[in-house]
Amino acid sequence: MKKKKTMKFSIPEEEFMNPGHLACQGCGATLAMRYVLKGVGGRTALSIPACCWSVIDGPFPYSSLDVSIFHCAFETAAASASGLKAGLEMRGDTETTVIAWAGDGGTVDIGIQALSGAAERNEDILYVCYDNEAYMNTGIQRSSSTPYGAWTTTTPVKHFKNRPKKDIGAIMVAHEIPYVATASIGYPEDLVKKAKKAKDIQGTRFLHIYAPCPSGWKSRPEDTIRLSRMVVQNGIFPLYEVENGDKYKMNIKPREKKPIDEYIRLQGRFRHLTEKDIEQMQKEVDKKWERLLKKCEASNK
Numbered sequence: 001m002k003k004k005k006t007m008k009f010s011i012p013e014e015e016f017m018n019p020g021h022l023a024c025q026g027c028g029a030t031l032a033m034r035y036v037l038k039g040v041g042g043r044t045a046l047s048i049p050a051c052c053w054s055v056i057d058g059p060f061p062y063s064s065l066d067v068s069i070f071h072c073a074f075e076t077a078a079a080s081a082s083g084l085k086a087g088l089e090m091r092g093d094t095e096t097t098v099i100a101w102a103g104d105g106g107t108v109d110i111g112i113q114a115l116s117g118a119a120e121r122n123e124d125i126l127y128v129c130y131d132n133e134a135y136m137n138t139g140i141q142r143s144s145s146t147p148y149g150a151w152t153t154t155t156p157v158k159h160f161k162n163r164p165k166k167d168i169g170a171i172m173v174a175h176e177i178p179y180v181a182t183a184s185i186g187y188p189e190d191l192v193k194k195a196k197k198a199k200d201i202q203g204t205r206f207l208h209i210y211a212p213c214p215s216g217w218k219s220r221p222e223d224t225i226r227l228s229r230m231v232v233q234n235g236i237f238p239l240y241e242v243e244n245g246d247k248y249k250m251n252i253k254p255r256e257k258k259p260i261d262e263y264i265r266l267q268g269r270f271r272h273l274t275e276k277d278i279e280q281m282q283k284e285v286d287k288k289w290e291r292l293l294k295k296c297e298a299s300n301k
Helices: 028-040 052-056 077-090 105-109 112-121 168-174 188-199 221-233 261-265 275-299
Strands: 044-048 068-071 097-103 126-131 179-184 205-210 239-243 247-252
Touching: 028 052, 028 097, 028 126, 028 188, 028 205, 028 221, 044 077, 052 097, 077 097, 077 112, 077 126, 097 105, 105 112, 105 126, 112 126, 112 168, 126 188, 168 179, 168 205, 179 188, 179 221, 188 205, 188 247, 205 221, 221 261, 247 275, 261 275
Parallel strands: 044 068, 044 097, 097 126, 126 205, 179 205
Antiparallel strands: 179 239, 239 247
């Protein structure tokens, strides 16, 4: 008898997310959670502040996740996670992975004080920011993570955002924590691999995940993965990791970096931009890309 071939998968098959969540069609944040949990496993406790995921999870007492969840105040994701970790250790549990799971508003704006404090103390937690580039849960308001040129309800077309996206990755690297990485739901193998790696590192780890929001970006739900791959290929959201504040590594380097035009045109939030605006955005992307490449090259010397 011929032996049956065993199919090998590049990411774990086990699921920790169930049907019945309350996300919108094409929600990138939902895939981000699914992939991270595949990486860290079921022995996990989540600290979730006010954000899309505090709704996506489902109405109490129901939950779409098979892990423990502590819902906390908007500004306290990192502080709550620190407390959860301390409490578990006092009970002798050193195996549970504690994750602070927050959107960009609760990370780069409202929660940055608690995050910075946890990083300065090097708390043994994994902080995950799923970045949909605005306060999507409360009405698509501008956040510090909203990119230049974007429409939001608080930056209307005639007064679109004229400041660059805050570089939260660089801020976390400056804290010299053990691990900082970026990821995109368009590259699930890379994302799951980084989640696994972060799980096994002691101290504060920070994972910044690109997670499109069709509702807020005025994009088609079926373009979520397409956008999540384009943003890496055009250098707007490079995939890299940094260990101990100075060892940079580029994880996925495009053979030829693509222009940003098509990416911009797939999103209604940028519909008002002129060719000149897009040219200026391209220059900024190129400048930051070259800066990152130099850091990666310096780390390899």
